[in-house]
Amino acid sequence: MPLLKIEQLKVDFTGRRGLESAVRGVDLSIEAGEIVALVGESGSGKSVTAAAVAGLLPREASVRGTVGFEGNALLGRPEAVLEQIRGNGIAMVFQNPLSSLDPSFRVGAQLQEVARHRRDIGQAEALEQAATWLQRVGIADTKRVLHAWPHELSGGMRQRVMIAMAAMGQPRLLIADEPTTALDATLQKEILALLKSLNREFGMAILIITHDFGVVSYLSDRVAVMKAGRIVEHGPTAQVLTAPRHPYTAKLIAAVPELGLRRLDPSPARRLGESSGSNASASTVSKQRTSEPLLKVEGLSKTFVVEKSWLRSRVRTLDAVSDVNFEVRRGEIFGLIGTSGSGKSTLARLVAHLLASTSGSVHFAGADLAQFDAAALRQFRQRFQFVFQDSTSSLNPRRTIGEQLCDPALRLGVARDQRHAFELAVEAVERVGLQAEHLQRFPHAFSGGQRQRIGIARALVVKPEFIVLDEPTSALDVSIQADILNLLLELRQTLDLTYLFIGHSLPVIEFMCDRVAVMERGRIIETFDAADLHANALAPSTRALIDAVLSLPALPGEPSGEPSGAGASQRAATAELTP
Structure with missing residues (x-):
């Protein structure tokens, strides 16, 4: 049974x-x-x-x-x-561990409550069970975690706590x-x-x-x-x-990006989900990128004060970004990878002037952001835009999409008046594959993929030159992810955009980017061409990221030494479907 x-x-x-x-x-x-x-x-x-x-x-x-x-x-x-x-x-582990844990109770108290409820044991034994299960799920520093609040733990640590909580009742x-x-x-x-x-x-x-x-x-x-x-x-x-039997399954598998696609077909005209021999339209053929840096970062650092104790006159700090140097050339897609907590998103907010740096400089189009007055900063905001990871929380649920696209166009001086702002909003949503009628709707009326398109449209409405893409497809399923990635490539070509692309999916980074920087503990440890992602001389932490990528099984008759992307290309060719 x-x-x-x-x-x-x-x-x-x-x-x-x-x-x-x-x-x-x-x-x-x-x-x-x-x-x-x-x-x-x-x-x-x-x-x-x-x-x-x-x-x-x-x-x-x-x-x-x-x-x-x-x-x-x-x-x-x-x-x-x-x-x-x-x-x-039956126990359940949910997708978002931060929203699943109660922010008003320490982790240890929540684990103890679950242990007492499921095992009918006393407080002391429940605490012992909590510590034991934290160790079982790979958390060595159990004392610190038991006394921590949920927001003080990393995403991976919170997920381990949720698994321990679910598994305690065996x-x-x-x-x-x-x-x-x-x-x-x-x-x-x-x-x-x-x-x-x-x-x-x-x-x-x-x-x-x-x-x-x-x-x-x-x-x-x-x-x-x-x-x-x-x-x-x-x-x-x-x-x-x-050997998928249903066309829908074949379509989903064809849309899976895998490491090795760039080596199989280095042409920038490639579209995810198509066979390597597919013909691309002229609009997707890459323009020649120049060596001129549009963004230049020198010695950038950010230190946060994470704890103060006035009784003991003690201050504990965290170096989130430390002495970072890099430049992004006009017209390229520059990738930024690293483990969770390595400082990627903090760095992105520093270069976007959304956070004040502790030291160092950021130059955009040759100008130092630190010297900008209000007028220059407004012009910078128009030229430099941001697409956030969570398309739901980055949109105001109480305002229509049209209002959220028209406002920045008016505020940053791109639109002459309300009517012109609406025309720009229509142009932006149509560029990302939506219709003008969608401007009258609220965010909850859209799917996750549509909301991400709206986030891209909001960035495009002010006609920028540079866009930061912070994990823009991490929460999307494979076929919608393929749609968004192909859209971003087409927009880069047609609008002559430059991207800083932050991601944790190495196949996506390899497929999308021209160059890649790797962050570890707030520092950039190496930068290389995306085509060299498999080079043997990569740093150990970069190699660990590559080795952790989960590949699909080889197709029948596929040589075992082939890169994983070979299977993806073969699947895409046999699926005869694109996302």
Whole structure:
């Protein structure tokens, strides 16, 4: 008998347009000790399916079908019964660990509460269990972490705490919903290795929900592919990834960027998801980049005061950026990579003049930003724009898209009046593949990929020369990611833009960038051409990032010595679909 058996699961929500179906007849089973991946695009129904299994859907959801766990039906059971099953039988790890942890309680207090609730033990034993489980998930400095607030931990550390919290009851089934989406390659691999070790040590079955096929390949035994609320394909992982039967699966796999694409086809006319022999339009053929630096950074440093104790006259500081030097040439895409906490985003905010530096200088088009008066700074803001990682939180939920695009055009003097600002907004949204009618809507009416396009449109509306792209595709599924990356390449060519591209996905960095800088502990340790990403002389930390990249399995007949991108190119050619 399967540990979990889902039969004809259907979930409907009542929305503004009436009854909307999120899950439309899903059948899925998981054996004890098995790892199954549920993969698909945003909105395909993956998380709703998981929430239905765990009994976490809102009351307005209409749920039909059957969900059996260890032979017992779950749907329709009282909350008290489900509460007994959750934690000890089924536990869940959510995508965003910061929002899942209570910011008003220390980490140790939250772990103790979970231990006491699930194990029915005293305070002292609960504290001991909390420390033990932190050690089990790879946290050595348990005393510091137990006394820390959630915001004081890194993303990878918070995710480990969430896994410890979920695994403390030693559940028979662990549901992990996008547990590594915003993590760099090394942290991602550490978290996945941790999940694999829990599976082996405790025989814990895992349902992992993801849009990352590298995660699927590394972790799962079987994979089910969802589209529009239905499972369109399922089977052993290697079989599905190397010989997909459904065109939708083939499309998703074709859109996966893998290391080696730049070596296979160094032409800047290449589009992600197309075969290397595809013909590109003239607009995507790269202009000759000049050696003239548009952005020049010299000796840039930023020190934060992270703790003060007036009684002891002690100040603790953090050197987030230390003596950084680099330049970005006009017309190029300059990549910035490094592990989480290495200082990438802080550096980006310093060069964008969103943070004041402790020392050093930033020159843009030959002018020192430190010498700018209000008028010069306004002109700089028009020429230098920022696209943020989280497209949802960077948009105002109470204002229409049109208002959020017109305001900067008026404020920075690009538009003559409101009517001209609206015309510029229409031009910007149409450039990114949206329509003028979208300007009347609010952010919540758009998907994640559409909101990211809106963020790009907001940067374009003021007609900049330079754009900082801070992890612009990290939370997007592979086909939408391919759309956004191809769009950015086309905009670079047609509008003669220069990009500083911050990312943690090395295949994306290699595909997009001309040159790459690697950050470690606030310093740039090396800079090289993107085509040299595989060079043997790279620094150890760079090599560690490369080695942590999760590749798809080789296709039948593919030489084992080929770079992983060869498989991606072959898949793209056989899929006959582009994102």
